[in-house]
Amino acid sequence: MRNPLWSPALAKKETAVALYRMDPLEIAGGWLNGYESVPLPPNPRVSPREALDRIVSGYLARPPCLLAFSGGRDSSALLAVAVSVARREGLPLPIPITLHYPGAEGTDESSWQKLVLDHLRITDRVVLTVHEEHDPIGPVATPVLRRHGTLYPPNFAPTWRMMDLARGGVLLTGESGDEVFGIKRITPLTKVLRAHGHADPRLYPIALRALGPARLRRRAAFRDRYRRTWLREPVEAVLAARDVDDAAAYSLHAGRNAWQFTARRCVRRCYETMRTLGREIDVEYVQTFGEPDFVAALTYTAGFWGWTGRTATMRWLFGDLLPREVLERMTKAFFTHAVFTEHTRSFARGWDGSGVDTDLVDPEALRENWLSEIPHAPTMSLLQQAWLHTQQAVGERGTPAASSSPPFTGGDAAAPVAR
Numbered sequence: 001m002r003n004p005l006w007s008p009a010l011a012k013k014e015t016a017v018a019l020y021r022m023d024p025l026e027i028a029g030g031w032l033n034g035y036e037s038v039p040l041p042p043n044p045r046v047s048p049r050e051a052l053d054r055i056v057s058g059y060l061a062r063p064p065c066l067l068a069f070s071g072g073r074d075s076s077a078l079l080a081v082a083v084s085v086a087r088r089e090g091l092p093l094p095i096p097i098t099l100h101y102p103g104a105e106g107t108d109e110s111s112w113q114k115l116v117l118d119h120l121r122i123t124d125r126v127v128l129t130v131h132e133e134h135d136p137i138g139p140v141a142t143p144v145l146r147r148h149g150t151l152y153p154p155n156f157a158p159t160w161r162m163m164d165l166a167r168g169g170v171l172l173t174g175e176s177g178d179e180v181f182g183i184k185r186i187t188p189l190t191k192v193l194r195a196h197g198h199a200d201p202r203l204y205p206i207a208l209r210a211l212g213p214a215r216l217r218r219r220a221a222f223r224d225r226y227r228r229t230w231l232r233e234p235v236e237a238v239l240a241a242r243d244v245d246d247a248a249a250y251s252l253h254a255g256r257n258a259w260q261f262t263a264r265r266c267v268r269r270c271y272e273t274m275r276t277l278g279r280e281i282d283v284e285y286v287q288t289f290g291e292p293d294f295v296a297a298l299t300y301t302a303g304f305w306g307w308t309g310r311t312a313t314m315r316w317l318f319g320d321l322l323p324r325e326v327l328e329r330m331t332k333a334f335f336t337h338a339v340f341t342e343h344t345r346s347f348a349r350g351w352d353g354s355g356v357d358t359d360l361v362d363p364e365a366l367r368e369n370w371l372s373e374i375p376h377a378p379t380m381s382l383l384q385q386a387w388l389h390t391q392q393a394v395g396e397r398g399t400p401a402a403s404s405s406p407p408f409t410g411g412d413a414a415a416p417v418a419r
Contacts, residue, residue: 030378071109074177104338154380176290254306355389
């Protein structure tokens, strides 16, 4: 199985890789912009499903094989593929592992989980109940932050907690599905052309924009950009321009647009970090839908025009494995408000504004964000940076800062349960 982060030569030295250190602008904006040169492999001459089956088969052969399962489309598709491969090849079944956030509105996907598990005839699973453990400065994250400092991605705690239960084996995730299966630059035009004159009129200006020169696409993207309200205005404009440049760089070719996802620095550093943290506890972390063999097969199959959207893509790939209502669902769980908890709010209330670069960041706007009902996810790195600074300051005053305690484990809440 090839890791999309490495060339074959670098893959042999994987254990020597150091964790990436974000620069001040990346910490302030909570994002890594830009692309790296990742050549598209030769046509593998296999279908995407064949490539996916081969990848999954290799990991199922290394038990325990836990599979992050939320009930969403991507994790459901991955579980369906893994179960199909395991039964066909006589391999151990994957063990679905689900994070349950009781009381957090918008996170409950239990009805979708039941539908998928019943359809696949899976009864054994692991459920991790989450209260405040996954906060960016909560009990799962802080031991790792003390060992390594700020990391990208900052929201590593949920995945780390699942990896902790897969020691000696593998954690498969459906991460990367949104980008690989989702809408591409050319998708609106594909939808218009395949509708044979019956397309939604609202699609026409979007399709024309996709064909426009980069200058016009940048202008439209800048106007509709995501705004980082905690940054100084000149800094916000610089990072917004970087975001716009990234978006404008997408190929009109649907398949190459999908492949570009694997070249994004944010994706590559995220995968690298999680694999490195996994190696610390003898776990192989896998973003299955981001594996290059699969993405390459999808790239060549999609060709220039691709599919008419995410639903059409998933029906084509997984229509034989899952009920239609699962592949066509339009809803999606939302977890940001479940991650920022009282750990964040308590820190923000007592924070003196130190530990962040005030030339880049407005501390009061940042505090206001952390105390809001739904803080902005990209401020996690700043939160962790400020928390680490506070810990260091406490230690320097002679009061021992919290020691590098053993990583948090799931405890009794991590026990397998039968449905």
